[in-house]
Amino acid sequence: MFERWASDRADKRAPNTIKRYRGSIRSFDAFANGRDARTLTGDDVFAWAVGRRDVEGISSRAINKNDLVAVSSIFRWATGRAAGQLVAGNPASGIALDEPRITAQRERTFRDSEIAAILMAASQAEPDDANPTRSAVRRWCPWLAAYSGARIAELTNLRREDIRTEAGITFMHLRVTKTGEARTVPIHRALIELGFLRFVKASVAGPLFYDPKRHRDGSETTPAEVQGRSLSKWIRETVKLDPGVHPNHGWRHTWKTRALGAGIEERLRDAITGHSVASVGRRYETPTLAMLANAMIKFPRYEIQQKDDSVST
Incomplete structure (x- = not known):
């Protein structure tokens, strides 16, 4: 499903975006372990995100900003007519991890x-x-x-x-x-x-x-x-x-x-x-x-x- 999305978006998305999404989708695909994409639920997406945070040590902010955006984008495309309505819904819709409040310790400019x-x-x-x-x-x-x-x-x-x-x-x-x-x-x-x-x-x-x-x-x-x-x-x-x-x-x-x-x-x-x-x-x-x-x-x-x-x- 991702490869079909990447082919369809090749002239619509920056190459770096497709590349960045590919890494997230590979991780989710490994978590899904061969299951049909149409059977995946919001609980599955959330469990994968929690694993990325607790097992792999990725920050909640990075997961929300990168991984979940990628998965949600692919599924949202797959629900559309242009994609042939490959799936009935987007299981990543509304899924997000709680992010700890981060207080900047200093300015981002060089001194x-x-x-x-x-x-x-x-x-x-x-x-x-x-x-x-x-x-x-x-x-x-x-x-x-x-x-x-x-x-x-x-x-x-x-x-x-x-x-x-x-x-x-x-x-x-x-x-x-x-x-x-x-x-x-x-x-x-x-x-x-x-x-x-x-x-x-x-x-x-x-x-x-x-x-x-x-x-x-x-x-x-x-x-x-x-x-x-x-x-x-x-x-x-x-x-x-x-x-x-x-x-x-x-x-x-x-x-x-x-x-x-x-x-x-x-x-x-x-x-x-x-x-x-x-x-x-x-x-x-x-x-x-x-x-x-x-x-x-x-x-x-x-x-x-x-x-x-x-x-x-």
Whole structure:
């Protein structure tokens, strides 16, 4: 049933969504142990969810947000006429686990000391002749995230040909995004001064931050995702980072907060970071590359004190 749904939704859902749902459905399918989908009940779905929480140690929030959404979406589709009404009802409808109240222990943006520590570590990342793309990820992706607010997987998917210049504006073309909608992000002048374009020019055609030859075909985890997770682990090991902030995703919060302080208007902040706009009217507004570039000029540089007292930006 899931494979039929995935085939039907292939042009309607982001690939990452289908991939995420697949893991949840496999777990539920293993729990069902070969039973006919038409015989499954709400009690079955709830028992599976409880097992995910109590046996596998997955948080109630993650189960509600991911697993139950996936199962409910598949069954809801299967009840429709377009699917041939494969099942009579949706056993996951209304099922949810109680979630403990979580109080945020700190803000999600990086503090100045954390910004300095991460970017310093990135600047000092040692070249790795045995795995050059891994060292490239460590060297450049934190800086790219710091000056764009892009998701790490969007950056680790960049290819040499995605770095372009049009009408005097150099930008990243982010092809692989969470929403499935590509977007262009102007490259901040500070990144150019740091040598990012020299790195791109010296790179071979194809992916900038992973080597396809090092990854087997058919793996559910893409090479770009592997590199992003590896970067997160490396930052945790290298920098004394508060557990309450994410070493990669924290840049999205930090970029938007700094952009707000710099007076960059909300519509442009959303366009650069790929966030959904707040109203129907805003959807009719498509900021041009020149507008985005002018906004990026306003974004403040990071003043990072090096050990030799020089300053990188």
